Amino acid sequence: MDDGVTATATEPRIRGQIFTARVEFLRQAHGGDALQALLADLPPADREALRGVDREAWYPFATLMRFDRLICERLYGGDPAAYETLGAASARHRTEWLGEHATLVNPHGFFARVAEDHSRFHDFGTAAYRRTGFTEGELSFAGYAKPDDVFCRSSVGYFRGVIEYLTRVPGIVEEIDCQCHGRPVCRFRLRWMGSGKWGRTPPAN
Numbered sequence: 001m002d003d004g005v006t007a008t009a010t011e012p013r014i015r016g017q018i019f020t021a022r023v024e025f026l027r028q029a030h031g032g033d034a035l036q037a038l039l040a041d042l043p044p045a046d047r048e049a050l051r052g053v054d055r056e057a058w059y060p061f062a063t064l065m066r067f068d069r070l071i072c073e074r075l076y077g078g079d080p081a082a083y084e085t086l087g088a089a090s091a092r093h094r095t096e097w098l099g100e101h102a103t104l105v106n107p108h109g110f111f112a113r114v115a116e117d118h119s120r121f122h123d124f125g126t127a128a129y130r131r132t133g134f135t136e137g138e139l140s141f142a143g144y145a146k147p148d149d150v151f152c153r154s155s156v157g158y159f160r161g162v163i164e165y166l167t168r169v170p171g172i173v174e175e176i177d178c179q180c181h182g183r184p185v186c187r188f189r190l191r192w193m194g195s196g197k198w199g200r201t202p203p204a205n
Contacts, residue, residue, distance in 0.1 A: 011060055011061070011062070012060075012061040012062075012122070012123065012124040012125075012144070012145060012146055013058040013059060013060055013061055013122075013123045013124070014058070014059060014061050014064060014121060014122055014123075015055070015056065015057070015058065015059075015120065015121045015122075016053045016054045016055045016056060016057045016058075016059055017055045017056075017121065018064060018090065018121065019050060019053045019059060019064065019067075020053055020055050020093075021089060021090040021093035021094070022064075022067065022068075022071075022086060022089070022090070023035065023050075023053065024089075024093060025086065025089035025090075025093070026038065026071070026075075029089075030075055034075065037074075038067075038070055038071060038074060038075075041070060041074070042063075042066065042067065042070065043066065045063075046060075046063045046066055046067065049063055050063070050067070058123065061122075061124070061146065061148075061151075062146070064151075065148050065150050065151065068083060068086060068150050068154065069150060071086065072150075080153060083150055083153035083154045083157065084153055084154065084156055084157030084160070085157060086154050086157065087153070087154035087155055087156060087157025087158035087159075087160075087161065088157040088158065088160065088161035089157075089161075090154070090157075090158050090161070091157070091158045091159075091160075091161025091162045091165060092161060092165065094162070105166050107135075107137070107162070107163055107166050107167065107190070107192060108129075108131050108137055110162060110166060111129045111137055111139055111159075111162075111190065112129045114127065114129065114139065114162075115127040115128050115129040115139060118141075124143065124144060124145060125141055125142060125143040125144045125145075126141070126142050126143050127139065127140065127141050127142075128140050132189075133191075135191060135192050135193055136189070136190065136191045137189075137190045138187055138188065138189055138190065139159065139187070139188045139190065140177075140185045140186065140187045140188075141179075141185060141186045141187075142179075142184060142185045142186075144179050144186070147178070147179035147180045147186065148180065149178070149180045152175055152178055152180060152186055155175075155186075155188065156173045156174075156175060156188065159171070159173045159188055159190055160172075160173045163190065163192045167192050169192060169193065170192075171190065171191065171192045172189075172190075172191040172192070173188055173189070173190055173191075174188065174189045175187070175188050175189075176188070176189050
């Protein structure tokens with residue numbers, strides 16, 4: 001069993017805000033007892049790191065991956081769809097502050113900001129956003145020293161959740177390249193259509 005370690009200067013780290021989103025979701029969806037049971041089952045170093053999470057502090061990326069895998073195993077019977085559920089919960093955590101103005105936010109602008117803010121939440125890798133159509137775009141991530149398919153799955157849920165919150169219609173998110181499989185980037189294709197303000201198909205000329 002991996003006993004967990006405190007991140008060193010060379011280990012990838014993420015901001016505490018990602019953990020607070022997980023904790024809030026677990027408390028609301030599964031209750032405080034389930035949350036405490038999960039924390040108790042983490043390796044000692046991880047458990048100590050997550051004691052009183054600070055939104056602005058840095059935490060080991062590996063701790064998040066162990067936490068997500070434990071959530072999937074204990075609360076979702078090992079169903080990998082749980083990772084997308086966790087990602088979608090993070091999307092709600094990130095976008096709910098927009099309130100009734102959410103549908104006024106252009107998804108292209110939001111995803112461009114996701115790429116620009118990458119270094120605020122991750123101390124590893126780079127990100128870029130490219131608009132590929134009126135309701136289509138691609139987010140790419142590179143330079144991850146320790147890519148993890150769990151993170152990629154939760155990212156799919158996150159991006160889909162953002163689209164659905166901003167447009168009020170279903171989004172389609174596909175990971176078309178992945179560093180976990182030896183590719184140079186993780187590339188996500190994003191598409192949205194329907195009746196939301198920014199999801200409408202433009203009229204023909």
